[in-house]
Amino acid sequence: MNDMTPIQTTLKDWETDQEVRWCPGCGDYAILKAVQRTLPMVGADPKNTVFVSGIGCSSRFPYYIESYGFHTIHGRAPAFATGIKLANPELDVWLVTGDGDGMSIGGNHTMHILRRNLDCQIMLFNNEIYGLTKGQYSPTSRVGTPSPTSPIGSVDRPALPCAFALGAGARFVARGYDVSKDLPEVLIAAYRHKGAAFIEIFQNCIVYNKDRFDDFTAKAVASDNQIMCKDGEPLLFAKETKGLSLDLETLSLKVVDVVDGNWQAAGVAVHNPRNRGLAHMLVEMPFGAFPMALGVIYDDPAPTFESAVVAERATLIAGKTPDLGKLLSKGQTWTVAAPSDKHGLMD
């Protein structure tokens, strides 16, 4: 994000005249609306906003946002975003990617944009499947996912996007899901974070991986199986009857029962998004034994890449004036005078 005078816009201002072409019921619709709802809330300016995407269902996103937009090539959106932001640090850059685009073909670029800490928002729509190419298993598919290329179930172990992001040096890691009412709140936090903000958004692929995330998003189980991480608040879930506590013997998290709301007595940990170790534990908790950690898991700003590039430049050019003639004649030169004259050494 950038410190700019907030611009007054409404959700309507962020809609384009293009017909949205996702499958009916796709989770992408909900994410699009959440983003269009968020942008007015943070005072974003359409002319200074650029949505950059790779290839995949999610990557059609820029066509539906009334701002600048660049639908690029598979996996490379982080590289385009880097060029855009370095060329004009005033621009607010959002990346839209997916589990195939960002974790598979573009994994390398995802790693590097995070370690460099380019100021941008990276929304990784994780549906655990290749949708646009008709349903092959993806790098985040769970072992045993049946698909056209894995008829008896996939055999590769999946990647954990948030763990990957932390490993790459991300300074902001958050999680949400398509129809979550909390998604705009997570997006606002990402926008306010100066630096690369990584948001994994679980997204329901209605056609190829339907209801994949029901075990923690369905109304009946949501409360029991998800935990919303909030700065300074105890890590409670299941209607505050359970919490996460640090097991000092194994240095790992454990689920504890909370009796009569006395979470202190149960030893429930308080969420601190500046605690990197805690963030690692939260994103790697095995689901089932633990709830799914959502919300802003890690948020600890560090200097951004584009500001470092600007500063480096300023140091390098300090005291120099651009003089093309001088540049061209740099180094050892000699003059050839009119015929019969001697050659002379200039400098």
Next chain:
Amino acid sequence: MATRSAQYGSAEGAGQDAQASVHEASPEAVVVRFAGDSGDGMQLTGGQFTLSTALAGNDLATFPDFPAEIRAPQGTLFGVSAFQINFGSSEITTAGDAPDVLVAMNPAALKTNVQALKPGGLVIADTGEFTRRNLEKARYEASPLDDGSLARWDVLAFDISALTLEAVKPFGLGNKEALRCKNMWTLGLALWMFDRDRQPLVDWLNAKFAKSPVLAQANIAALNAGHAYGETAELAGPLRKLHVDPVASEPGLYRTITGAEAVSLGLVAGAQLANLPMFFGGYPITPASAILHNLVKMKEFGVTTFQAEDEIAAICAAIGASYAGQLGVTSSSGPGIALKGEAMGLAIMTELPLVIVNSQRGGPSTGLPTKTEQSDLYQAIYGRNGDAPLPVIAARSPADAFECAIEACRIAVAYMTPVILLTDGYIGNASEPWKVPDPASFTPFPVAFLDESNNPGGKVLPYKRDARGVRPWIKAGTPGLMHRIGGIEKAIDTGNIDYAPDVHQAQTDARKARIDGLAHDVPPQDVALGEARGRLAVLGWGSTFGPIHQAVRRARRRGLDVSHVHVRHVWPLPANLGELLGGFEHVLVPEMNTGQFKTVLRDQFLIDAVPLAKTSGQPFAIAEIEAAIASFFNGVTGNEGGEVAVNDTQLPAPEIEHP
């Protein structure tokens, strides 16, 4: 060791009488090759000798030839690094065919280079390195200095190592450090041989070793000792002092320049003329990295450099910068260019300006990283998925690369297109004197971004084309002109996604017509040497300019009806090229590939272009092209003797037998 008096030197431009001039006291041109272990500092020696040559007012051309390994095992055949320089008092356009003088710092350097030496040429060898162990590493059974196998040449062999150690003794250096001064000793000898001033070298050494004056003094002592040795040796051995007259050049300020420097300066000048900041995305690769190294030092000209995580990210970031209103540039060599192919397609599809520099090297795959070739021409013209036309420009020499880089920038912004600039390892590393141009003489081509809607009352039309088929450039961040672009086929004018059959047909046609139209916006093809019609045109592109030009010059001196045509705009081809070539009975196309441009010419003009292909990783020798020219004049008066096949032992570099 031979004791004959050495007479070396030749006249590059003097045709068949070149042999005669070998015996002149003051030759028109001399070719010297320094060869040693990659750790011996031969490139540095050659570079400094080049500078002293330029300061002496000679025209010159150089050819650095080094192994791909950073520190190959010492003394081995594949660890030999060489630097060849051709200098003279008339126009020099190649690094010379066969050296007159070979400085061999060890047996391996002698073995891999001596076959290239002219008969009667001079070998200077360091006997201190001709130990049994080094001879074994070079696969010599007996010392070539003793067994008579060097009888064809004059040999001056003495213990340079010992002489250097003696010279630097007062400075108390360790043995290893002391021996590092060997190259300066050798350079001192070379400066004496060619009557050069030592002072610029002394100044340079003092500056280079400003932080350790002892090293500066030791190196200067070695330099002086080598120089003094020349005077003594002259009395007894085959060594003779030679003076090469200064060349008559156009008055003005000069400097030496390598192709990589010229490209860097040309890109900076191009961006300035376009009135744009430049964004350069690069990833380290031989031999293209030099451009990134140079541009890092030029940031005061609005240059941003980005060392990306890979070749793909380098070009994608450059395209992103173009979308945000800067001049995006990326550079690489063949393997990296291959990786950039998909992104080039996106720049073509979205119609964003971009300059892509390819410093070609031998391929395919990793191929020959430090050797030269022109084998990426198909890749440049055709190497993308879909119908993806883009302009391709080829530089003919280090100095020409400057103008070509400006031209690439001009076309990129004027036509909203990616442009490929082809150089090669030879152009990139070689240096030549360059008359420093006056920036005021350049024609600016400032870019006008669209800053208000081109569709009054409606939404901006980012793909509304002008008469040349060019769309407006809209900077992301411009108020009121928000729009979306991408790699999917787009509707006319609006750019909205649309892949209806008639739309794709129309947009494919428009993309092609826009690039084809450029053929009329580049200078008409001229003739570099000779008449505009006749029996034979030798048609070249890129770094073959030098050898072709000299070969044609020699053939013309013998009265043969041959012309030299050299193409800069290899795609689209200049509008008049077909007609020009139609005026010749034959067209010969020498190329450092298997005949790629020949195929393009046959396709475009239905002419019987004849290939002269070379893929040894080495530039053409003049003699090779001369022989090919002669074959078109068999039985023609004036070509007597021209029908003799080229002498293979006089090519620039023999095959190295790798262990």
